[in-house]
Amino acid sequence: MPSYLSPGVYIEEVPAATRPIAGVGTAVAGFLGFAEKGPYHEPVLVTNWTQFTSTFGDMVEQYALGKSVYGFFNNGGGRAYVIRVPASAGNGETPKALLGVKADRNVPAFEVQAIDAGAGEVSVEVTAVAPEEGSSEASYRIDIKVGGDVSETFTGTLS
Numbered sequence: 001m002p003s004y005l006s007p008g009v010y011i012e013e014v015p016a017a018t019r020p021i022a023g024v025g026t027a028v029a030g031f032l033g034f035a036e037k038g039p040y041h042e043p044v045l046v047t048n049w050t051q052f053t054s055t056f057g058d059m060v061e062q063y064a065l066g067k068s069v070y071g072f073f074n075n076g077g078g079r080a081y082v083i084r085v086p087a088s089a090g091n092g093e094t095p096k097a098l099l100g101v102k103a104d105r106n107v108p109a110f111e112v113q114a115i116d117a118g119a120g121e122v123s124v125e126v127t128a129v130a131p132e133e134g135s136s137e138a139s140y141r142i143d144i145k146v147g148g149d150v151s152e153t154f155t156g157t158l159s
Contacts, residue, residue, distance in 0.1 A: 029072055029080040033065030043081040049073045056084060086118075121147050129155070 030043075036057035038044070046052045052069050059066035065082070072080055122144065129139040137157045144152040 027078060029077055030083075031065060031069055031072075031080055032083045032085060033068070034060070034063040034086075035065050035082075035084045036060050036063075038082075038084045040084055040086055043083050046080050046082050047078065052080075052082065056082060119146065 038056040044055055046055065046069070049070055052066070052073075056066070059070065065084075069080060069082060125143045125145065127141045127143070129141055131137055131139070139155060139157045142154040143150050144154075
């Protein structure tokens, strides 16, 4: 605003061409994991624990997502993007083991589960492989089949 005090002498303040840098929040966390409900494969902005529980449900014992987000907000976090990935068979239940082999009647040796709920017809075939000539190591082969075709193969030795 110019100030005219006397003829021929003028004082006028002109704003600077550059503006000061304004502070902005840069602490945004990202979480990816399993939850009991909520949309799949799309980031959801969550700004507090109550908003997380209304969108994704409460903590689930076998999943770390709820515990991690709770810890984030409990330690002063403000903004987080959460992405839920499928952990169920599509009907809300935990997927049943496709194959459960027990070495002991009470202790499972291993368990196989599909990661993707829409994987389709998946089967697992375990085959004992005869030891090579002069070797005493027993080995095995695990074939994972999707729709009847072998998708993945794993081999190993029993020792």
